[in-house]
Amino acid sequence: MTKTLQLTYRFICIVLGTVFLAAGIIKGLDLSRFAVQIGQYGIFPGDIRLLTGVAWLMVDVEMLLGAALLVNWHPRTCLRITAGLLALFIGALAWAMFQGNISDCGCFGPAARRGPVQALFEDGLMLAAALAAWQLRTASTHIRHPAKGWAVATAGILSMILPLTTGVMDSDLKVVDRPESIQLQSLDGQPIAFSGENFLLVLMSTECGHCREVVPLLNDITAEMGERIPVYAVAANPKPDIDRFVEENCTFYPVLAVEEKSLIALMGDEPLPQYLFIHNGQVADRWFAMPPEVQALIDLSGIGQHS
Template sequence: MENPMHLQVDQRTTDWRLIIARILETLIGVILLLAGLLKAWAPMDFNQQISDYKIITHPALVTVIAWVMIVVECALGTALIVGYKRRIAVPAAIVLVLLFLAAVGWAWVTGATEDCGCFGSWVKRTPAEAFLEDAGMLIAIVCAWLLSRHEPLRFARWRLGAVLASILIGISVTALASNSARQSADPIVRLQAQSSGKRQFAGVAVSGIDFDLQRGKYLVMLMDTGCTHCQQSVPEVNRLIASSNAGFRIVALCSNSDKEIDWFKGKFKAEFPIGRISYDDFMRLFERGKTPRLMLIQEASVIKIWDGVVPAANEVRY
């Protein structure tokens, strides 16, 4: 006959293992659910992030993957939080995080994209940072699986209801957001949705240049001094200045320091003026564009946008 004291100790050990496992699962579940809802709120941004990995680029397939990922993250995150079907949800979460690691590892090795992470466009992470974060998530969820595989039997219907509700919410938010102006495929429409009026550059404070962007016609380049794409575009922009007689001026804007701007001008021989704007203004104007973003503006209103490319002089004229 077994010792009752021995059984009591085993039960306490099991309880503690289950408690720790559930805490870890809940933390990972919250991360996945929040990530899914944020992506649902900005589905076009998530589409762009998937395309940036350059693994899958067909627009229709990217859209399908984005919707599926939103549903999976919402459902799996909720399942981990409420403890529904642990023997399925926890291994599924392990597989999902492994997929994240594979994609981020690809981006890290190939340099396909400079921004990664669970939270889409809401939180910027380098591939290295995202890889370490995903590795931490993998360790946590694997530990939860090893600590306890106990399957809760009570309130199964309520747990299932919570999972189904999260799926419905994720799909509904994605559908609504996809049809909003701020998620339009047209960058000018998106900028107008984020601005109080049609003059997107109205009220933007610029230092370091003598031009008044509120008046006249300009080709504005949004750039970062540390961006390799921006650095490589300098010769093209210089040539555009030399060949341009369309009656507009070329100005670059960034949120870098004066020291970083001086370094950029000296090293890459930029022949165009570079002004400084606030980080908030920079991110609002850049939104989900590609560097460098060039914008033709007149009287502070954006007329045309080119993302990741320098237009020819005849393209700028209108």
């Protein structure tokens, strides 16, 4: 019986450790997107540097914890942290769902998309497993060995280095005020040039609940202003996700694909959605959360009173 309990305990720890280590590695390989996903939870201020720091810290914690669970290093402490972290994840997901902020939890970065309901269920199972392992820990023999500490330390070093290999530098986070310098592509892969035009540029994500809610308002602007002040939206999402967003929400305006670093640069220190009025190639004004009034666009464009 004791042998069975020992094997069950180690199996749970290995599974949990593998999940945390894999999640940390995947997030670390695409830290910019993970930072954007954290911002969509609405828990932290929208400063992209703060969000990047939080994302980096999460990568460190998950990789350290994953390695510790795999080698059974200080299991009493690690299982406590595991249970606490999973409870924190569940609370954050529940809050974001209540606020309507997310449709993708970001738990495994862009490599594996999970809806918040699925993520809540899976995190609940993992929390139950962590609590079970806590109860079973006394049935397992904890052997201290220096190699375990070195393994955890190695994971910690890798967690610090990994995001640097993907080019997460301060220069990537500058606010860009000339969108014509950003390479934007339409849904069919053709480049779009905005130079010299007056238009409203919407920064959004297909994973953002608020971005869906404002579609009717943007459709109204598009219908009223037509070609005089066209509306374009940009998102750093895969083409199938953009196609699905357009179809499900019946957008009257094009939603264009943009490189993720370009979107983050345009975002500055605020979360999505954002609305940039571009006049003669320059950002004339910027709004957050809700689209601007039509009259504000008319005044900025100088096209005269709209009848």
